Amino acid sequence: MEVAFAALIGIFFTVAIYLMLSQHVIRILMGVVILGNAVNLLIFTSGRLTREVPPIVPQGQVIADVSIANPLPQALVLTAIVISFSFFAFLLTLAYRAFQELGTDDTGDMRVAEPVNEPAPPTGY
Amino acid sequence: MAETSHAPIDLSVAMITQAPALADWLVVAPIIVCLTGGAFLLTQRKNTALQGWLAMLILALLVAVCAGLLMHVLNNGPIIMTMGRWLPPFGITFAVDILGAVMALVASTVALFCGLYALTEIDEQSQRYGFFPFLILLLGGVCGAFLTGDIFNLYVWFEVLLIASFGLLILGNERPQLDGAVKYALLNLVATTLFLIATAYLYALVGTLNMADIAVRVRMLPEGAPINTIVALYLVAFSMKAAAFPVFFWLPASYHTPRSVVSAVFAGLLTKVGVYALLRIVVMLMPESRSLFADLLAWIAAATLIIGVLGALAQNDIRRTMGYLVISGIGAMLAGAAIASDLGLMGAILYAVHSMIVMTALYLVCGIMIRSAGTHDLRKLGALYGRDPLLAAIFLILALAVSGLPPFSGFWPKLTLVQAALETGYGWLAFAILINGFFTTIVVGRIWVMSFWRGGPATTPDGETIDLTAMPDFPPKQRRALLLPVMGLTVLVIAIGVLPRPFLTITAGGAGGLIFQDGYIEAVLGKTANLQGQGNMTEPHNASGESQ
Numbered sequence: 001m002e003v004a005f006a007a008l009i010g011i012f013f014t015v016a017i018y019l020m021l022s023q024h025v026i027r028i029l030m031g032v033v034i035l036g037n038a039v040n041l042l043i044f045t046s047g048r049l050t051r052e053v054p055p056i057v058p059q060g061q062v063i064a065d066v067s068i069a070n071p072l073p074q075a076l077v078l079t080a081i082v083i084s085f086s087f088f089a090f091l092l093t094l095a096y097r098a099f100q101e102l103g104t105d106d107t108g109d110m111r112v113a114e115p116v117n118e119p120a121p122p123t124g125y
Numbered sequence: 126m127a128e129t130s131h132a133p134i135d136l137s138v139a140m141i142t143q144a145p146a147l148a149d150w151l152v153v154a155p156i157i158v159c160l161t162g163g164a165f166l167l168t169q170r171k172n173t174a175l176q177g178w179l180a181m182l183i184l185a186l187l188v189a190v191c192a193g194l195l196m197h198v199l200n201n202g203p204i205i206m207t208m209g210r211w212l213p214p215f216g217i218t219f220a221v222d223i224l225g226a227v228m229a230l231v232a233s234t235v236a237l238f239c240g241l242y243a244l245t246e247i248d249e250q251s252q253r254y255g256f257f258p259f260l261i262l263l264l265g266g267v268c269g270a271f272l273t274g275d276i277f278n279l280y281v282w283f284e285v286l287l288i289a290s291f292g293l294l295i296l297g298n299e300r301p302q303l304d305g306a307v308k309y310a311l312l313n314l315v316a317t318t319l320f321l322i323a324t325a326y327l328y329a330l331v332g333t334l335n336m337a338d339i340a341v342r343v344r345m346l347p348e349g350a351p352i353n354t355i356v357a358l359y360l361v362a363f364s365m366k367a368a369a370f371p372v373f374f375w376l377p378a379s380y381h382t383p384r385s386v387v388s389a390v391f392a393g394l395l396t397k398v399g400v401y402a403l404l405r406i407v408v409m410l411m412p413e414s415r416s417l418f419a420d421l422l423a424w425i426a427a428a429t430l431i432i433g434v435l436g437a438l439a440q441n442d443i444r445r446t447m448g449y450l451v452i453s454g455i456g457a458m459l460a461g462a463a464i465a466s467d468l469g470l471m472g473a474i475l476y477a478v479h480s481m482i483v484m485t486a487l488y489l490v491c492g493i494m495i496r497s498a499g500t501h502d503l504r505k506l507g508a509l510y511g512r513d514p515l516l517a518a519i520f521l522i523l524a525l526a527v528s529g530l531p532p533f534s535g536f537w538p539k540l541t542l543v544q545a546a547l548e549t550g551y552g553w554l555a556f557a558i559l560i561n562g563f564f565t566t567i568v569v570g571r572i573w574v575m576s577f578w579r580g581g582p583a584t585t586p587d588g589e590t591i592d593l594t595a596m597p598d599f600p601p602k603q604r605r606a607l608l609l610p611v612m613g614l615t616v617l618v619i620a621i622g623v624l625p626r627p628f629l630t631i632t633a634g635g636a637g638g639l640i641f642q643d644g645y646i647e648a649v650l651g652k653t654a655n656l657q658g659q660g661n662m663t664e665p666h667n668a669s670g671e672s673q
Contacts (some may be wrong), residue, residue, distance in 0.1 A: 032314060032318075039325060043328070074309065091311070102300065112304040122196060
């Protein structure tokens with residue numbers, strides 16, 4: 001099970017990195033989303049995978065008899081999902097505003113903050 | 126509810142049964158102040174007459190709380206507080222040692238001065254868009270990162286401060302800001318995601334997120350465990366957050382675009398959180414793997430020192446020059462982490478403190494200079510001495526401090542680092558630090574000569590001064606209000622330079638805590654925690670993982 005998930009995570013990372021190497025902001029954003037999901041799956045798999053035994057201790061017992069699912073990665077994944085989702089929402093808005101103002105989504109052409117032919121600083125008085 | 130579950134269970138094994146001592150609440154007090162204060166200010170967003178002063182009140186309270194926390198830690202050693210009643214390593218722990226408390230105190234002090242500056246600089250519209258709530262929430266993220274003892278929690282604080290910094294960065298909605306923010310946001314998000322990836326692998330390896338527990342378990346790892354790979358991932362992530370060579374490009378792309386007070390806050394706080402995380406996670410928790418990467422770190426440090434300052438030398442825009450100076454300072458701190466003797470770490474911490482204060486002050490001064498002269502172009506600046514001699518004096522002090530010349534704050538950390546480098550056989554690293562100081566002197570000296578000393582813009586003949594009344598309008602009242610916080614920071618710079626003893630003692634304590642982790646581990650896991658006997662408290666997943 002873990003091996004299959006590891007392969008799937010590998011595919012996710014490959015796609016994410018390939019997309020993030022693009023010059024266009026919208027593809028980079030797609031890459032960021034897939035990267036976030038790759039990390040979520042990675043955390044989930046890091047906690048080891050078990051078949052459907054929920055982490056609930058039966059009433060009257062102190063510890064469960066059978067091996068149960070690890071609840072911690074699920075809590076971590078939930079947190080990570082919320083964070084990556086809100087960041088993605090912000091980045092989408094930012095990219096759209098930048099596209100409106102700068103007229104391009106090509107990072108090679110986004111040179112307003114760092115102009116191309118900036119003059120050299122003075123070397124003398 | 127059935128009453129059958131009344132079997133005598135000893136909860137004290139796994140649960141906290143007594144409320145923490147009142148003084149220990151100081152551990153979370155900075156975060157409580159920031160989060161409630163930020164939320165309250167958000168409701169007062171439209172009340173522009175009052176919210177600035179309310180923010181000052183909250184920031185002053187934050188400084189007081191952080192100072193109290195540092196005193197408490199200095200007197201009693203590392204203190205902890207665990208959430209949700211679960212004993213460490215199960216509950217989320219906040220653990221503060223000297224390093225964390227010092228960084229939190231300096232960060233909140235710097236933020237207070239920036240807040241005072243912002244009262245004058247930030248216009249009403251930007252206040253309505255939430256400058257002050259963002260500032261306080263950013264501080265919440267920064268303090269949280271300095272105080273937490275849980276590695277996933279550290280990630281969460283990184284994200285808190287990141288989202289607040291986005292809000293500050295695009296305040297004003299100008300074209301360069303949007304351009305810079307795209308690069309800043311994407312690269313920083315990738316860096317924090319990389320940090321999360323490394324944390325996921327670390328969890329898979331050691332089965333815990335509590336930092337003290339990680340330190341214990343990393344020592345017990347079997348031969349061949351891929352801990353070095355994880356440390357390499359952490360190094361990349363934290364170098365990116367700290368803006369070290371070769372992953373610093375988001376910083377010069379964005380730091381010169383926002384309001385100068387926002388740049389000042391960023392320069393003071395954000396990159397230092399990356400350095401702090403590097404010291405805490407790599408240097409303290411995984412010392413063996415760090416020594417494996419020591420030479421690589423030293424090379425990165427030297428490259429950051431040299432390339433950072435060369436970048437500063439090549440800039441025409443004084444704000445961008447300052448951005449590159451921030452980067453070259455990061456190189457000095459990484460040099461301390463590479464050496465990692467107690468002297469080296471002490472130098473790194475002291476340099477972080479110095480850099481937080483000086484870089485913030487320099488950005489604020491640049492803001493005043495740009496207002497005075499109406500330009501940030503080095504070719505067009507000039508005659509500022511005639512306009513404001515006091516500002517010229519302050520800039521000179523800060524310039525000497527950032528170059529590492531006595532008797533100002535930059536001298537002592539550089540001296541410590543050079544001495545540590547020579548003692549541990551890193552002579553070339555000491556050379557890089559000194560070369561960096563030499564070039565930094567040229568960079569800031571050139572700015573001072575060109576903008577203050579000469580009589581006007583580039584073509585003004587020698588010995589003549591342009592008509593000062595022709596310069597942009599800058600009411601004296603406003604100028605005084607902007608100068609006051611800068612003067613406060615300058616006093617700190619001089620104080621560290623002239624009376625270094627308390628600062629040296631405290632940062633030496635912080636460095637000692639990084640090298641001898643047992644005090645920290647004991648404080649978190651309890652005095653009885655036998656460092657070997659921890660193995661029988663294994664997480665459930667270890668058993669379940671093998672049963673597959």
